[in-house]
Amino acid sequence: MKTLKKSVLSILFIGSILFILAACSQDQPGSASGEDGNGEVTLEFQQWWGVELPDGVLQEIVDGFTDETGIKVELLSNPYADTKTQIAAGAATGTMADVVGLDGSWVYDFGKQGAIANLTELMKADGYDDSQLSDQIKVDGNTYMIPVVNFAYPMYVNLDILEEAGIEEIPKTWSEFTEVTRKIKESTGKAGWAIPLSTESPSGIQNNFMSWLWASGGSMLDDGKPALTNNDDLTATVEFVKGLFDAEVVAPGAYAMKEADMVEEFTNGRIAFMHDSLAHLTTIKKGAPDLNFDFIPSPVKDGFSGEGGMDVANWGIGIAENSEHKAEAMKFVEYLMSPEVNAELAVYANAFPGNTNAQPDYSEADELFLKAYELYKDSYAINEFTGLPTSEELMRTFDEQLQLYLDGDTGSADDMLAETQKIWEKAFE
Amino acid sequence: MRIETETEPKTIRRLQSNRKTQFKKKSEPYIYLLPTVILMIILLVIPIFMVIRYSFYDNVIINKNPEFVGLENFKEVLTNKSFLVAVKNTSIFVGGSLILHMILGMTFAMVLNTKYLGTKTKAIFRVIFSLPWMFTAAVIAVLWKLLLSPNGFINFLLVELNLTTSQIEWLASRDFALFSVTAINIWAGYPFFMISILAGLQGIQSELYESAAIDGANSVQSFFHITIPQLKPILISLILLDFVWTIQQFALIWMTTGGGPIDATEILSTFIYKQGFSQYEYSMASTSAVILLIICTIVAIFYVRHQRGSE
Numbered sequence: 001m002k003t004l005k006k007s008v009l010s011i012l013f014i015g016s017i018l019f020i021l022a023a024c025s026q027d028q029p030g031s032a033s034g035e036d037g038n039g040e041v042t043l044e045f046q047q048w049w050g051v052e053l054p055d056g057v058l059q060e061i062v063d064g065f066t067d068e069t070g071i072k073v074e075l076l077s078n079p080y081a082d083t084k085t086q087i088a089a090g091a092a093t094g095t096m097a098d099v100v101g102l103d104g105s106w107v108y109d110f111g112k113q114g115a116i117a118n119l120t121e122l123m124k125a126d127g128y129d130d131s132q133l134s135d136q137i138k139v140d141g142n143t144y145m146i147p148v149v150n151f152a153y154p155m156y157v158n159l160d161i162l163e164e165a166g167i168e169e170i171p172k173t174w175s176e177f178t179e180v181t182r183k184i185k186e187s188t189g190k191a192g193w194a195i196p197l198s199t200e201s202p203s204g205i206q207n208n209f210m211s212w213l214w215a216s217g218g219s220m221l222d223d224g225k226p227a228l229t230n231n232d233d234l235t236a237t238v239e240f241v242k243g244l245f246d247a248e249v250v251a252p253g254a255y256a257m258k259e260a261d262m263v264e265e266f267t268n269g270r271i272a273f274m275h276d277s278l279a280h281l282t283t284i285k286k287g288a289p290d291l292n293f294d295f296i297p298s299p300v301k302d303g304f305s306g307e308g309g310m311d312v313a314n315w316g317i318g319i320a321e322n323s324e325h326k327a328e329a330m331k332f333v334e335y336l337m338s339p340e341v342n343a344e345l346a347v348y349a350n351a352f353p354g355n356t357n358a359q360p361d362y363s364e365a366d367e368l369f370l371k372a373y374e375l376y377k378d379s380y381a382i383n384e385f386t387g388l389p390t391s392e393e394l395m396r397t398f399d400e401q402l403q404l405y406l407d408g409d410t411g412s413a414d415d416m417l418a419e420t421q422k423i424w425e426k427a428f429e
Numbered sequence: 430m431r432i433e434t435e436t437e438p439k440t441i442r443r444l445q446s447n448r449k450t451q452f453k454k455k456s457e458p459y460i461y462l463l464p465t466v467i468l469m470i471i472l473l474v475i476p477i478f479m480v481i482r483y484s485f486y487d488n489v490i491i492n493k494n495p496e497f498v499g500l501e502n503f504k505e506v507l508t509n510k511s512f513l514v515a516v517k518n519t520s521i522f523v524g525g526s527l528i529l530h531m532i533l534g535m536t537f538a539m540v541l542n543t544k545y546l547g548t549k550t551k552a553i554f555r556v557i558f559s560l561p562w563m564f565t566a567a568v569i570a571v572l573w574k575l576l577l578s579p580n581g582f583i584n585f586l587l588v589e590l591n592l593t594t595s596q597i598e599w600l601a602s603r604d605f606a607l608f609s610v611t612a613i614n615i616w617a618g619y620p621f622f623m624i625s626i627l628a629g630l631q632g633i634q635s636e637l638y639e640s641a642a643i644d645g646a647n648s649v650q651s652f653f654h655i656t657i658p659q660l661k662p663i664l665i666s667l668i669l670l671d672f673v674w675t676i677q678q679f680a681l682i683w684m685t686t687g688g689g690p691i692d693a694t695e696i697l698s699t700f701i702y703k704q705g706f707s708q709y710e711y712s713m714a715s716t717s718a719v720i721l722l723i724i725c726t727i728v729a730i731f732y733v734r735h736q737r738g739s740e
Contacts, residue, residue, distance in 0.1 A: 200687020
């Protein structure tokens with residue numbers, strides 16, 4: 001009797017599991033958005049922007065959309081890293097929010113996965129004029145992300161450290177930079193430059209390492225494919241950075257340093273130069289109101305005289321494939337990209353607009369911000385990692401190979417780049 | 430005869446009613462259990478089944494029509510160099526943590542159990558020694574990153590004491606990183622051992638020590654022949670639980686070193702995270718997770734058997 005009872009219970013238990021499993025595996029178009037009894041649509045908008053903008057600004061902007069269209073927008077704001085994990089989980093389970101904030105480095109994978117919608121089709125269906133967009137991030141010829149605002153990565157310089165070291169001329173070339181940072185180290189004991197190479201968030205490769213290459217007109221791609229070998233500019237960049245490490249002018253702890261740590265070191269007056277997002281200008285000013293710093297054009301490879309590129313990161317936007325309200329979501333995207341709203345967002349974010357017709361009013365902006373804006377306009381915006389497959393992983397593998405070379409485990413810059421090329425090519429297969 | 434035919438339906442009804450009552454009585458406990466069982470199925474059983482299922486398919490989620498590949502994923506993961514490095518690092522991390530959790534926990538518990546300290550002193554130290562257990566992983570990571578930074582307090586102290594002349598990169602050097610994160614984990618976890626062992630020590634009858642003293646046993650002999658045998662059930666449970674918790678440690682490593690420099694602190698949990706959320710190789714991540722699940726399940730079986738044995 002006891003055995004029978006056990007068997008019945010086991011059968012019931014397994015049966016219920018199978019039933020729920022079957023129910024879960026049904027192909028249902030899951031969507032986070034809702035429609036209330038009155039037929040009103042509520043869109044979910046998942047992003048990290050709300051956390052980084054001044055309090056209430058994003059809510060105010062989306063309220064404007066609700067007033068205009070009657071479509072409600074629920075904000076799901078979390079820090080950048082959490083947002084990425086949540087969006088990736090949503091992409092895997094088909095429960096992504098209707099509208100999502102995207103980083104250019106995620107687009108390829110979510111696009112290939114079919115988790116984000118083809119915006120080319122949606123823009124066409126809505127008759128949207130995309131010529132006003134400064135950029136569109138494409139996968140296989142179709143747009144999957146629109147950059148809403150762009151953040152430039154100019155070079156910051158601590159003028160007090162330069163003065164302390166008796167340096168009067170701002171370095172313009174790599175050799176001058178090496179000389180200046182060496183002088184700084186010798187006379188002040190402070191670091192000349194910093195690069196965050198933590199593998200937890202390997203964006204230091206994109207924002208701090210490649211900034212040198214791009215500023216000197218170089219490229220790491222050829223026709224969208226990795227071109228790390230037989231690339232003189234890139235080899236020179238690797239050797240230049242190795243030279244800075246060998247001269248011990250780089251802030252210590254680089255291999256475990258994250259971008260936030262670097263900003264903190266700069267704010268505390270321990271680093272003379274750094275490439276960093278303009279978005280941190282307010283943080284630095286708030287943290288150290290007396291810090292005497294400025295923006296300068298990034299020093300370039302000796303002998304280079306053309307127009308250089310400035311690294312940009314962006315707050316991109318996309319629509320979930322699982323959304324039941326793609327048309328409404330597209331309207332929301334168009335609203336954020338409209339010249340007036342886009343300009344407003346750019347001013348609040350200390351960024352540059354994604355709509356070419358937007359006229360942001362920077363009259364009340366910081367003088368330094370305006371200077372950085374001028375530097376940005378003198379160069380072309382570039383970020384070659386945007387839209388690449390497993391972009392973050394590409395940065396991580398480059399980071400690991402670079403660390404092996406810096407530590408002397410790899411014999412030469414060419415060997416390091418050849419090994420990285422081999423790993424990268426697998427991601428492009 | 431007439432009477433019999435009249436009472437027959439009544440008997441049947443009575444029997445049916447009895448059966449109903451009996452069924453109701455028997456099913457009652459299961460109905461009470463139902464909400465918990467349903468929650469467990471949804472939150473525990475289904476995800477585990479799904480992860481196990483994913484581990485037998487080629488790249489699930491990314492590939493809309495994944496194919497069954499049998500044990501291919503397991504073969505690939507078990508021969509992956511990075512996975513083997515992660516296993517090696519995890520063994521050092523878990524082994525080091527377990528041993529030092531035990532030694533520190535036992536030492537502090539014995540200090541707090543001594544009769545030579547006053548009640549107030551004991552209470553104050555109990556709070557101080559327990560503090561690391563109260564912090565979340567994020568707080569611990571931030572705190573230790575500040576302490577171990579090249580410009581941090583630990584290096585300042587070492588330089589001031591003339592123990593070193595240069596700034597040691599505790600978390601950024603391949604020679605020190607694994608040692609550093611293990612030390613942080615030891616610091617964060619020893620209070621659990623300390624509190625549990627202290628509770629055990631307070632349960633040992635003082636007569637045992639008195640008899641041993643009369644028989645001429647010294648304190649070392651008393652420790653090995655009375656304290657350890659008396660604490661054995663608690664110690665075994667602690668070791669098994671700590672093994673499972675430490676092998677799954679993710680937040681601490683991720684927030685301090687991210688598995689680097691290169692792969693110096695890569696452990697199984699960070700390896701799985703990178704496979705899933707950076708490489709989007711969900712099948713491989715599931716396979717690695719299943720391997721981890723198997724290890725933890727074996728330990729859990731030992732734990733349950735041990736618990737049953739002690740009952």
